[in-house]
Amino acid sequence: MTDLLTAPAGALSPAALDLQRRLLREVVRRNDTFHVTGEVLPDAEQDPARSRNDADKEAKANATTPSKSPLQAAFANRKFHRPVAEDLAPEELAALIERGDDPWAAGIYTSGPIEDVPIRDLLAACGLVRSLGSDGTLDGLLVLGAITLIPVRSSTQRDALHNALEDIVPTYLKLAGRSEMQPSLAVLRMDDPVASGRRDDRIVAQREIERRRKDFDGAVAKNTPMLVLASGAEALPDIARRLPVQILPWPELTADDVVEVLRATHSHTGCLAEDAIRAALPPAGRAATLAPILWRRALMEASPIRAAWRLAELCAEGPGSKGQTLEDLHGQPSVRAELEALVSDVEAWRAGRLDWSDVTSSFLLSGPPGVGKTLTAAALAGSADLHFVSTSYGACQAAGHLGDYLKAMAARVDEAIEQAPSVFFLDELDSFSRRDGGDRHGSRYGVSVVNALLTDLTRLADAPGVIVVGATNHPDRVDPAIVRSGRFDRHLRLGLPDRTGVAAILKGHLGSQSRKVDTRPIVDQLLGCTGADIAAVVRGARGFARHRNAPLCQTDLEAAAERVAPKQTxxxxxxxxxxxxxxxxxxxxxxxxxxxxxxxxxxxxxxxxxxxxxxxxxxxxxxxxxxxxxxxxxxxxxxxxxxxxxxxxxxxxxxxxxxxxxxxxxxxxxxxxxxxxxxxxxxxxxxxxxxxxxxxxxxxxxxxxxxxxxxxxxxxxxxxxxxxxxxxxxxxxxxxxxxxxxxxxxxxxxxxxxxxxx
CATH class of the missing domain: 1.20.58.760 (Peptidase M41)
Structure with missing residues (x-):
């Protein structure tokens, strides 16, 4: 028997927000401490020694005043200083924010981010507080013997979230005033059985599954409340079918969460220039899918505003960027419409209303280089919330000789099947050329490669939930047996974007920065350019802005466009x-x-x-x-x-x-x-x-x-x-x-x- 728990929609309550901020600060404190720097943002003409003494007195007073809220006390204990912004004239404040500095986050004698950002734990902390936003939900989680399932389909995401929750749940319970409860909440992870792959790997994986099931059985025997991460209820041990299980959906990251992360990592005062930060942030859904190393790259920026700019830039980069959806596919209306219909079919299949055999699940994308074939496949995966597996002839051939190539390709196919529902994207399909070529040695190698691919495509076609997308610049060069119906049912051609498409691609890559520039003067200039060319224009414009140490402006955009597509006389x-x-x-x-x-x-x-x-x-x-x-x-x-x-x-x-x-x-x-x-x-x-x-x-x-x-x-x-x-x-x-x-x-x-x- 399963019950569905629902997190409260919208903004957090004041109490939950206070708890979220304290939890984020505690996660940060365990990894680093804010450092006092000699760099001071412009402030009113004050005596430095007197300012430091005043700030220390204020911090000491705040730490000992019993009327302070938990949040204020946390700030006082961290020696928060009053913002530089309090001593600035409005025009000075606006100028600093415009160039990317945040006088509200910088203290009189402190500025800059922490040096080691535990981004995995910070994002997990946001989700934990948001999912348990009410005391009632938390109470239900802590009932003796309670089994709470957090469904996470991707094994990679499941592993990362499990590790993060193991670290932060004890801290969360302590801050929420529930640390005295016995037995304590157990955080467990259940994995799906491994059906393919190397025999040794399957044996190791099966032993790990058995070990985790023993942990589950032990928790049941001790009546320990459990928070379990698994792909779904069917992945729980058989004993769970006889017990009540409550499902706790993991919430999406929100813009509010990103703001609070930046407050924890960059603010020395507890304050932020929130309007400027929110205007610069990318959609939270995209930020949530950035790899931790890219989050760290953004959070290395000196101010929260610059960090928000960097997040937006990283989310907009490249046709293979994480978090892309079909809404990001501009200038290809017929292709987008067909793939949106496929997304609807996938949703119907997930809901049990459609059999997978009735879903058109294989597509051949063709078109000149740079038109967005990789982006299209990734956007399909993003819109349908599917695991994305990308490979190519060249990537697998780099593994070594023919045997290594075959193993590398088979491993990617295995991943797509094991992580289904998924999108298997195979680029450079024209490398699998006709087997009747004149080069005898090359032909023998090609025959082996094409025959192996045909076998792999059959395996993928037989796997429910796997969508196969191939891409080629030259469909006429691909072996006919590969591109026939049954292996690739639909052939979609991608062309160069028209004027409307160019404008939409520019806006998409610029993100929130599009409000600060006028793209109309360069749209005609960029006609005939690919989506990759247009993305390069935006990256170039951001590069010019970084070198000037200033926000992106019209001149940056026009200069970058001139590099890629010089104006014609x-x-x-x-x-x-x-x-x-x-x-x-x-x-x-x-x-x-x-x-x-x-x-x-x-x-x-x-x-x-x-x-x-x-x-x-x-x-x-x-x-x-x-x-x-x-x-x-x-x-x-x-x-x-x-x-x-x-x-x-x-x-x-x-x-x-x-x-x-x-x-x-x-x-x-x-x-x-x-x-x-x-x-x-x-x-x-x-x-x-x-x-x-x-x-x-x-x-x-x-x-x-x-x-x-x-x-x-x-x-x-x-x-x-x-x-x-x-x-x-x-x-x-x-x-x-x-x-x-x-x-x-x-x-x-x-x-x-x-x-x-x-």
């Missing part, structure tokens, strides 16, 4: 707009489907188009003219043609050449039916006859594009001016601009793959 913008408008005009005039979007980016321009599902010779000839229309537009309007149309893989000339080659060698749309694909690296050695035929296709397409543009020169200029002004045109805007040019098109492209013209 008006002339360069016009040249790009003319080129991209050429693609739009010819596609419309020749009856091709309207582009999905067109934009001028930090790295040039692009027009995203759909390819029809059925390619005929007529469609391909029109497509080739549209691909070559950018060059033709430059020649018509600018009087000369730049090199951009032939700048590397994916350029206009590369795309047009590939179309012409496939017409001749693959698709059976030329004067012969031979199928003889030619790899890209063989194009330099084309037979002379084939080269002439390909060149004929290209020349015909280029002439056709020039003729169309000459007939519609004014439309070309109008669309180029609009693109130069607006920088980012969506499908509806393009359709409106080309309405008079378009003619009926029956190609049917609603589900067609995307292609980008440059």
């Amino acid at each position: 008006t002339a360069a913008l016009w040249e790009t707009a003319v080129h991209e408008a050429g693609h739009i005009v010819v596609a419309a005039a020749l009856g091709l489907a309207p582009p999905r979007g067109a934009r001028i980016t930090a790295r040039g321009g692009e027009v995203e188009v759909d390819l029809p599902q059925r390619l005929t010779r007529d469609v391909l000839d029109r497509r080739m003219a549209a691909v070559l229309a950018g060059r033709a537009a430059e020649g018509l309007i600018l009087g000369s043609i730049g090199h951009g149309a032939g700048y590397g893989d994916g350029s206009d000339l590369e795309v047009a050449t590939a179309i012409a080659l496939k017409i001749e060698t693959e698709w059976g749309l030329a004067d012969h039916l031979i199928y003889a694909p030619i790899p890209a690296h063989e194009r330099l050695r084309l037979p002379e006859g084939l080269r002439r035929r390909v060149e004929r296709h290209l020349s015909t397409g280029a002439r056709r594009a020039s003729d169309v543009l000459a007939r519609h020169e004014q439309a070309l200029i109008d669309i180029a001016l609009t693109l130069q002004r607006e920088r980012d045109l969506n499908a509806d805007r393009i359709a409106d601009l080309t309405r008079l040019l378009r003619r009926a098109c029956e190609d049917g492209v609603s589900n067609a793959p995307a292609c980008t013209l440059h």
Whole structure:
């Protein structure tokens, strides 16, 4: 039989807040003492000797005055000094807070944080007080023979919380006035059975499980009240099923808790500039998931305000950051919608309303580097509260030879299965390339690796609660057996963010600092950048601010953006707009489907188009003219043609050449039916006859594009001016601009793959 205990919602009661502050101070006191420094923040012109004597007298008086509350007495015993802020004019106070100093936390002769932060115990202390916020809840916990379960699914988190509670529960009971109770409260941990892994490891784990069950049985025999951490009620020993068990959910960290932690670690006066700190803090949920070493890094800052800034920065860093959710996934609306539906399915499965076999649980993410594939997988895990296991071909190969690789990959698969519900994220999926390659040694190695991965994917698919997410820059290079349905059921493509996405990513990474800057001037400048590029801009801006020893400002943000994506001149913008408008005009005039979007980016321009599902010779000839229309537009309007149309893989000339080659060698749309694909690296050695035929296709397409543009020169200029002004045109805007040019098109492209013209 189980009963659910509920912690009080909202702010702590005054008594609970007083207890929380005393407990946090006691945790800090056991690890370090505040140190008196020679560094004094600006204060009124006072005599230092007299100020020190006055402060010592005040501390002594406070320590002996019986009317002091427990909190005040604790402050007095710690020799708290009056805040520097009391001796400052309002403008001086505001200036110090603006630069990140906290005159309310700094005493006249003391400043700075403690040197060794027991962050694990501090966060556990916050949760303990919040979960036992009322005397009634605590009384129920301490009844003889009471069994109270704190469910913690992750074994890593369970271990850390168990160790922390073992340290702080005795102190908590003493401060709460319950230390005389006998027998004392026992803090125990129950682990789940280990079903896989090395035999020796399983034996050791099983012995530890048996030892913990003996501790549980011993506590039951002695009628000792217990606080038990386990994945759930099913992980408790069998004897618990015959006994009443009360469940105590562990509360989420709140902003109030973070403020109190900073008060304990940084305030020498018991005071804080709370408004400034709260404005700077990241969401508490993100802070709760930071590793202890990152918390310590933040709490090394000299003031609580700077510590809050640092916490916000650490929570916003990098696409793999802990605590990310799908709310942090900007500029990918269709991908986000599909994964939010999956989160709902996971919740239904957890509640027993849906069978796991009915959940779509495998996804292939593709897209260029930096668009957020890792962030997407981590955000899915964060939104669904799933254990996140991340690995890659390279990470496992670094373990050593083939046997070491196989063990390393199997260990990560085991972790995902054992920690289910979980997300298993496999990056660099294109490293698992086709097994029919020409390199005999590499092929043999590749066959072994791919075959092992297929076995691992089958194990993951058979494990309820495991979601598999693969990521690749090149889905066409992955062995087909890996990406087929059943192993990866859904293929989601991530693209570069549009203007709205860029603005949202900037705001997300800036966090609370976004209120102090205007991101609008740099949004257009960052079009075409990946989410990783935009994150680098924010990190660079924070770096500039740190070097100035000042808060982040507009100049920092603009300077950082200039490093990543230098502003284009008006002339360069016009040249790009003319080129991209050429693609739009010819596609419309020749009856091709309207582009999905067109934009001028930090790295040039692009027009995203759909390819029809059925390619005929007529469609391909029109497509080739549209691909070559950018060059033709430059020649018509600018009087000369730049090199951009032939700048590397994916350029206009590369795309047009590939179309012409496939017409001749693959698709059976030329004067012969031979199928003889030619790899890209063989194009330099084309037979002379084939080269002439390909060149004929290209020349015909280029002439056709020039003729169309000459007939519609004014439309070309109008669309180029609009693109130069607006920088980012969506499908509806393009359709409106080309309405008079378009003619009926029956190609049917609603589900067609995307292609980008440059």
